[in-house]
Amino acid sequence: MSRHDENLHAAIPALLYEISRPGRRATRISAVAAREEVPETALPQALIRSEDEQPKLPEVSELDAVRHFTLLSQTNMSIDTNFYPLGSCTMKYNPKVNEVAAAVPGFANHHPLAPEWASQGSLAVMYRLQEMLAEIGGFSGVSLEPAAGAQGEFTGNLIIRAYHQSRGDAGRRKILVPDSAHGTNPASVSMAGYEAVEIPSDSNGNIDLGALKAACGDDVAGLMVTNPNTLGLFEEHLVQVTRAVHECGGLVYGDGANLNAILGIVRPGDLGIDLMHFNLHKTFSTPHGGGGPGAGPVGARADLVEFLPGPIVVRADPAAIADANRDQSTYRFHMPAHSIGRLKAFHGNFGVLLRAYVYISMHGAAGMRSISENAVLNANYLKKLVDPVFPVRFKRTCMHEFVANGAVHDGIATMDVAKRLLDYGFHAPTVYFPLIVKEALMIEPTESENRETLDAFAHALSEIAREATENPDLLHHAPHTTPLSRLDEVQAVRKLVLRYEHRQDERT
Numbered sequence: 183m184s185r186h187d188e189n190l191h192a193a194i195p196a197l198l199y200e201i202s203r204p205g206r207r208a209t210r211i212s213a214v215a216a217r218e219e220v221p222e223t224a225l226p227q228a229l230i231r232s233e234d235e236q237p238k239l240p241e242v243s244e245l246d247a248v249r250h251f252t253l254l255s256q257t258n259m260s261i262d263t264n265f266y267p268l269g270s271c272t273m274k275y276n277p278k279v280n281e282v283a284a285a286v287p288g289f290a291n292h293h294p295l296a297p298e299w300a301s302q303g304s305l306a307v308m309y310r311l312q313e314m315l316a317e318i319g320g321f322s323g324v325s326l327e328p329a330a331g332a333q334g335e336f337t338g339n340l341i342i343r344a345y346h347q348s349r350g351d352a353g354r355r356k357i358l359v360p361d362s363a364h365g366t367n368p369a370s371v372s373m374a375g376y377e378a379v380e381i382p383s384d385s386n387g388n389i390d391l392g393a394l395k396a397a398c399g400d401d402v403a404g405l406m407v408t409n410p411n412t413l414g415l416f417e418e419h420l421v422q423v424t425r426a427v428h429e430c431g432g433l434v435y436g437d438g439a440n441l442n443a444i445l446g447i448v449r450p451g452d453l454g455i456d457l458m459h460f461n462l463h464k465t466f467s468t469p470h471g472g473g474g475p476g477a478g479p480v481g482a483r484a485d486l487v488e489f490l491p492g493p494i495v496v497r498a499d500p501a502a503i504a505d506a507n508r509d510q511s512t513y514r515f516h517m518p519a520h521s522i523g524r525l526k527a528f529h530g531n532f533g534v535l536l537r538a539y540v541y542i543s544m545h546g547a548a549g550m551r552s553i554s555e556n557a558v559l560n561a562n563y564l565k566k567l568v569d570p571v572f573p574v575r576f577k578r579t580c581m582h583e584f585v586a587n588g589a590v591h592d593g594i595a596t597m598d599v600a601k602r603l604l605d606y607g608f609h610a611p612t613v614y615f616p617l618i619v620k621e622a623l624m625i626e627p628t629e630s631e632n633r634e635t636l637d638a639f640a641h642a643l644s645e646i647a648r649e650a651t652e653n654p655d656l657l658h659h660a661p662h663t664t665p666l667s668r669l670d671e672v673q674a675v676r677k678l679v680l681r682y683e684h685r686q687d688e689r690t
């Protein structure tokens with residue numbers, strides 16, 4: 183089956199089933215060699231599949247299989263192949279040393295049900311990561327359990343509820359959420375049984391302090407806040423904001439997705455944030471999205487630590503360990519006294535935690551700060567280049583990202599610009615988010631990229647702006663070089679085709 187739509191389009195690799203031919207095989211271990219090591223044993227008749235029950239697997243040579251999967255991997259954009267300025271997602275380079283550590287057999291093959299005394303190395307990594315994140319965020323304790331930022335938000339809302347209940351304060355039903363927030367914020371609020379109340383932004387892109395104060399009251403359980411916010415702007419009145427919420431008895435949850443802008447510079451805990459998640463797959467360079475599972479550890483101020491999901495790892499008192507006849511384990515699992523419970527099987531996504539631990543250790547404290555300084559520098563450099571072509575919405579100095587308007591040419595939408603960027607070899611920025619900027623083009627270069635890449639990306643945007651006036655159809659029908667052009671993205675997500683329907687005629 184040929185799937186070339188136009189000459190320019192790269193081909194989609196054929197499905198393995200389509201190139202299957204009866205009898206083709208990859209390498210097989212010689213039957214003789216196998217027999218010498220392992221004696222052949224007859225399978226019980228009941229366990230042997232009949233001819234009808236044989237799995238309908240494709241039959242291909244080893245080379246067919248290698249080419250198929252290699253080509254398939256190349257039909258995607260990835261951080262290892264392309265600049266990926268997907269705003270809010272912090273698509274930084276994932277250093278290969280993380281993978282080396284994660285592949286160390288003592289970690290990779292360690293069983294999650296192994297006893298504590300046999301898991302001291304893994305527990306030490308978890309303990310130290312908890313400590314590092316607590317220090318970076320300005321918190322007293324951290325739970326590594328949540329599997330993603332969104333689950334961290336849900337955790338935070340459950341802790342807010344548990345906190346108010348523990349004080350016999352049952353009348354608080356509302357959580358305040360700024361209108362620039364990520365969609366997961368109001369969703370997490372609803373999932374925890376609260377009502378999300380939207381707070382508008384002011385003309386400088388900050389939370390509207392007056393509107394916030396007006397919304398505060400004894401029915402408010404808390405506020406969810408992202409700093410820098412999703413416009414890439416530091417919340418200039420954050421201390422007044424958190425104070426106002428505390429004064430009415432609420433707690434402040436920090437959405438830590440944008441931590442990459444402030445590492446080692448300011449600690450969210452010092453700004454009045456009581457609880458916050460860390461997106462290890464954003465800030466701390468672990469694989470993101472289709473690349474693997476994530477992790478959204480949650481940090482808490484001192485009086486909220488006992489509500490954290492568990493188990494968390496604690497370090498035993500050395501005096502107690504020295505005590506004769508005791509289990510000599512230094513690190514132990516501990517369920518916080520008023521824990522909201524477990525959120526994840528076993529101990530969170532350990533392989534992800536390990537990668538983040540390596541990343542933070544490799545950089546050290548001074549390195550943390552330089553990550554953010556370079557992320558902010560790169561964003562401001564690129565902002566200067568992009569603004570004349572696609573005007574940036576707020577002209578203030580940005581943090582690690584900025585939001586431009588992609589629809590400044592007649593008949594051209596942000597989506598057309600984003601799709602055309604693929605033809606230039608760049609993954610598109612985030613589009614149509616945050617919702618409060620029309621036709622948003624949200625660009626986050628990260629600290630990983632060099633000046634030449636940023637220049638090349640800005641140049642591509644200028645070229646696209648020229649094309650938008652000279653040949654708008656080029657943009658309307660972009661991308662022209664990818665295996666498939668415009669997909670119905672809503673349907674593509676809702677109706678994933680994950681199963682191959684085998685038809686008898688295809689194998690003959």
Ligand SMILES: *Cc1c(COP(=O)(O)O)cnc(C)c1O
Nearest residue numbers: 270330331332364366437439461
């Ligand atoms: C990515 C992101 C989230 C959600 O985090 P996940 O780890 O993807 O669940 C929440 N808020 C903001 C601002 C984000 O960018």
